[in-house]
Amino acid sequence: LTPGDLVVHADHGIGRYEGLTQIKVGNAPHDCVALEYSRGNKLYLPVENIELLTRYGSESEGVTLDSLGGEAWQRRKSRMKERIREIAGELIKVAAMRATRSGVVAEPDASYPAFVDRFPYEETDDQDRAISDVLGDLEAGRPMDRLVCGDVGFGKTEVALRAAFVMAMTGRQVALICPTTLLARQHYRNFIDRLQGFPLNVGRLSRLVPAAEAKKTKEGLADGTVDIVIGTHALLAKSIEFKRLGLVIVDEEQHFGVAHKERLKALKTDVHVLTLTATPIPRTLQMAMSGLRELSVIQTPPVDRLAVRTYVTPWDGVVLREALLREHYRGGQSFFVVPRIADLTDMEEWLREQVPEVKFITAHGQMSPTEVEERMSAFYDRKYDVLLSTTIVESGLDIPSANTMIIYRSDRFGLAQLYQLRGRVGRSKTRAYAYMTMPANRTITETAQKRLQVLAELDSLGAGFQLASHDLDIRGAGNLLGDEQSGHIKEVGFELYQSMLEDAIVEMKAGGIPRRDEFTPQISVDAPIMIPETYVPDLDLRMGLYRRLGELDDRQSIEAFAAELIDRFGALPEETGNLMKIVEVKLNCREAFVAKLDIGPKGAVVTFAEAGFPDLAGLLGYVERLKGTAKLRPDSKMIVTRNWPTPETRLDGALQLSRGLARVAAAGAKANKVLEPA
Secondary structure: OOOOOEEEEOOOEEEEEEEEEEEEEOOEEEEEEEEEOHHHOEEEEEHHHHHHEEEOOOOOOOOOOOOOOOOHHHHHHHHHHHHHHHHHHHHHHHHHHHHHOOOOOOOOOOOHHHHHOOOOOOOOHHHHHHHHHHHHHHHOOOOOEEEEEEOOOOOHHHHHHHHHHHHHOOOOEEEEEOOOHHHHHHHHHHHHHHHOOOOOOEEEEOOOOOHHHHHHHHHHHHHOOOOEEEEOHHHHOOOOOOOOEEEEEEEOHHHOOHHHHHHHHHHHOOOEEEEEEOOOOHHHHHHHHOOOOEEEEEOOOOOOOOOOEEEEEEOOHHHHHHHHHHHHHOOOEEEEEOOOHHHHHHHHHHHHHHOOOOOEEEEOOOOOHHHHHHHHHHHHOOOOOEEEEOHHHOOOOOOOOEEEEEEOOHHHOOHHHHHHHHOOOOOOOOOOEEEEEEOOOOOOOHHHHHHHHHHHHOOOOOOHHHHHHHHHHHHOOOOOOOOOOOHHHHHHOHHHHHHHHHHHHHHHHOOOOOOOOOOOOEEEEOOOEOOOOOOOOOHHHHHHHHHHHHHOOOHHHHHHHHHHHHHHHOOOOHHHHHHHHHHHHHHHHHHOOEEEEEEEOOEEEEEEOOOOOOOHHHHHHHHHHOOOOEEEOOOOEEEEEOOOOOHHHHHHHHHHHHHHHHHHHHHHHHHHOOOOOO
């Protein structure tokens, strides 16, 4: 978080984070997070309650701050809860229908080892894991719905090949659907090479396949003589009939339109589905996060693969000429990508005048499909040094000899797009370079700036998955069911939306029993509570530690956290020791249904939550055991009389009292089988 970022407070709504500040509670300093709300109102949130805050997301333009104490936020939040429950119900219905259906059981046969031996590389651990996940799904007898997220060129195709082979050898058909004709052609070549000598017939369907061949493939699918078909969304046409479809493999799902996805959904009900992607779109990533779709991640690069050196730079003709020539003289090829067809003419002229040493060819989406195919093939066959094009090279093209990428006006591309484009280079053992250029004399929008910064930071291999999480946040996330894009998220912010959705799903899975509302107990004690600046000087690090503290949920994790602090920064200062105690008191209070605990020199006032204490008889017994030093009032408050003159005695007293109440509550909950918060 940086000052000025929007955050969402669970009880007060959208505010602006102003930084960490110290305020006096009684006579003692206390670290608080300062938040600004509408009309300049301020809220100071004690650091031990930091889990009430979530980030809003990065789309902050046009967002109105809520008013402190207003009802608008609570109304919005409960409206949202209702909508989210409907979404969760829909998702669970789809997942449950799949779980109750039986799918084809496919197991590797005797020829499988011979097929595997043809894989010319060493499998990475992640790749091995993904393959066994997929084969396990195929043997389970339930329709698979697995997302394999692997960085560009990290061997997802091999996972698909093995799944297709196992399924086809059982006599069921396999359809592999790609977003572009070029990608379909590449997969087709791969499959033909690997399947030579096996009794499997591979067909292809796309707008580039001659009519006679396409007709033959369609007939083969209907009568069962074609075992594996590879094609574009032409495979989703209503006229295509499969005799016994067993597995659908979808490559780069984010490139399909809504109508194609709906058609896919209809195909999906009882067949196995394997989705491959390098940048999972927010929607698929969310589904995976919510446990409704199985996920395998391939994060380890193939042996000897080097990361792509990425430069975000203003346009500089000299640097770019050098980059193209360096690639040319080491015997490689380059991609030159522009955002719009209108930019091609200027760049053709620049290449002719400034880099006459290289031969280039141009391709874009308004050319006829056949012409694009021919031009790409010529580049693929190394007849040209540079391919100047629009984003048609974005998906899955595999040209190991191309290792330099120049992107003109990179501020005009989306994050996932830039990432995919960069993935076209660096697919062999050679070091690859990517230049993301911006206009030299023009300012670009803040969001574009953020995007490029993220990309330069994600320089390491295997960052596709991290990237999808960034992209989720930069774009806000599409609605899970794909119909209402990001309206919901605008209302409550991305992180809170995510956690509300996950809660709703857990609740539905538990048979619709609402979980007891989580609440954050308020603890007021006259003692210094903070991680002092003298102990951890770096502000971002301190904030990070506070965030982690807010997520601790038992005594062991608090002790482990304290041990880590001692190990990293030395002995705990008194204020930080107090903070650890306060966090434990808060956890005990939550378990004991205590909404508020006020501690002073003469004792404590305990205010119970609205839900009430789970075991009234147990509580009365506990009060009795305190021998006249405690009493219960009719307004649900408990008064405890003690002599606690120093901050230390007050904190220790709060610990003992809260532990005692938590024990009684736990015993009562066990007896009454009250549903505990997750």
